[in-house]
Amino acid sequence: MKRFYVFKDGKMQGSAATRELAIDLIRQYQKLETHPFLRSEFSMIEGEEEFVPYPSRQKAPRKKSGTER
Numbered sequence: 001m002k003r004f005y006v007f008k009d010g011k012m013q014g015s016a017a018t019r020e021l022a023i024d025l026i027r028q029y030q031k032l033e034t035h036p037f038l039r040s041e042f043s044m045i046e047g048e049e050e051f052v053p054y055p056s057r058q059k060a061p062r063k064k065s066g067t068e069r
Contacts (some may be wrong), residue, residue, distance in 0.1 A: 003049045
């Protein structure tokens with residue numbers, strides 16, 4: 001699943017499903033800027049979102065020992 005990640009001064013602010021929505025998010029943050037000399041720098045990265053599950057908590061089967069009884 002492709003996502004567009006929005007960064008403000010190098011810190012992630014959010015993500016969006018499309019490039020247009022990411023630009024809209026940047027424009028919303030830019031409207032909140034109050035001083036022209038203190039403007040933030042915005043960037044956007046396109047990436048693939050991947051969820052990594054936790055490893056299984058089931059016990060591994062015991063190995064038989066090399067000695068016979």
